[in-house]
Amino acid sequence: MNIVHIDTLDHAALAPYARLTERQLQNTLHPEEGLFICESMKVIRVALERGMEPVSFLCEEKFLEQLPECGVPVYTAEREVLRRLTGYELSRGVLCAMRRPRLPKVGEVLAGTRRVAVLDGVVNSENTGAIFRAAASLGMDAVLLTHTCCDPLNRRACRVSMGTVFQLPWTFLDNYMQLKENGFSVVALALTDRSVSIDDLVLKGIDKMAVVMGTEGDGLSDSVLRMADHVARIPMQRGVDSLNVAAAAAVAFWELRVKSCEF
Numbered sequence: 001m002n003i004v005h006i007d008t009l010d011h012a013a014l015a016p017y018a019r020l021t022e023r024q025l026q027n028t029l030h031p032e033e034g035l036f037i038c039e040s041m042k043v044i045r046v047a048l049e050r051g052m053e054p055v056s057f058l059c060e061e062k063f064l065e066q067l068p069e070c071g072v073p074v075y076t077a078e079r080e081v082l083r084r085l086t087g088y089e090l091s092r093g094v095l096c097a098m099r100r101p102r103l104p105k106v107g108e109v110l111a112g113t114r115r116v117a118v119l120d121g122v123v124n125s126e127n128t129g130a131i132f133r134a135a136a137s138l139g140m141d142a143v144l145l146t147h148t149c150c151d152p153l154n155r156r157a158c159r160v161s162m163g164t165v166f167q168l169p170w171t172f173l174d175n176y177m178q179l180k181e182n183g184f185s186v187v188a189l190a191l192t193d194r195s196v197s198i199d200d201l202v203l204k205g206i207d208k209m210a211v212v213m214g215t216e217g218d219g220l221s222d223s224v225l226r227m228a229d230h231v232a233r234i235p236m237q238r239g240v241d242s243l244n245v246a247a248a249a250a251v252a253f254w255e256l257r258v259k260s261c262e263f
Contacts, residue, residue: 002073003064009085014075016097017058018086022154026100034100036153041066044096046163053099058082060093067094100153106144109169110182113141114208114258118173118186120224121148121215122245128152129160130246131213136164138250139257143170144179144210176227184210188228189252190220191241195233198255203232211252216245232256 009018016025016035027034035055038044041063048054048068057067057074060082067074077085079093086095110116117135122128128150135143143152149172150157152165173179179186185206189198196202203209212228214220225231234243234251242248 001064001067001069002071004073004075005061006075006077006085007081013056013073014058016055017075017095022151026151031100032102035097036100036151036158037155038096038098039094039155039159041094043159043161043163044094047096047098047158047166050163050166052101052166055097055099058086058095058097063093095155103171104169106171106173106178107182109142109144109171110179110184113169115140115253115256116179116184116210117143117249117253118179118210118212119143119145119149120212120220121146122213123148123150124216125150125154125156126160127216127244127246128154129157129162129165131249132157132161132164132168132170134246134250134253136161136168138253140168140211140253143168144173145170147172147174148215176224179210182208184208185229186210186212186227187230187232187256188212188214188220188225189233189248190214190225190231191233192225192231195231198232198234198252200232203230203256204259206230209256211249211256213245213249213252 016037025035038047054070054072056072059076060079061076064076117140132143132152152170158165176186187209234248
């Protein structure tokens, strides 16, 4: 391994870990040069297994033996030094800078799928990661996001997803007509006068379904609700009006999955 012991992050190669914002890492002007930060060895292994390309590692010295040999620089220091340099505790003591993959077209993501999760304006990274994890484990075939959503390759989103952002096909959605043009019925999760229970028989008869959930605060916009083919709600008890979006997503994915799916 090319191990480099450090006591500062001033070196240009360490900028992704300490000085670049999420937007700067994405490098929207030159996306082919974009990076993301992957945190924890378990998540990093999933990313590598799924073909992500590492650029460098930043890790505590005691975790060096756990790192795979990838032929890239490994920058290392004691835990307290890394906490001081990065401004946060490293989860499991390891970070990896990786190149952003090419995102597929919407049609590529939807090909051969029957259940798709759609995130509209979900901005919290932990909610995003949790929704991906639920989607992967509870029968969704892919995830689409509006451009107002949190980046799924955000450091915390990747970690909370436990690497499922690398396992599920996903990309950004330009407009909802792309779903309908590919034969999907749009089912919006919302509390409205036209909402049916999520276990309604009408929903169970849908072959290709896009399950849409909205931003943490205001939910889905009126325009999205008007466009939706169906609006569904999760029945509540004890006067509770709604669930956190990640919890609601898990319930919806389980109830609306293709029932022939094996778990």
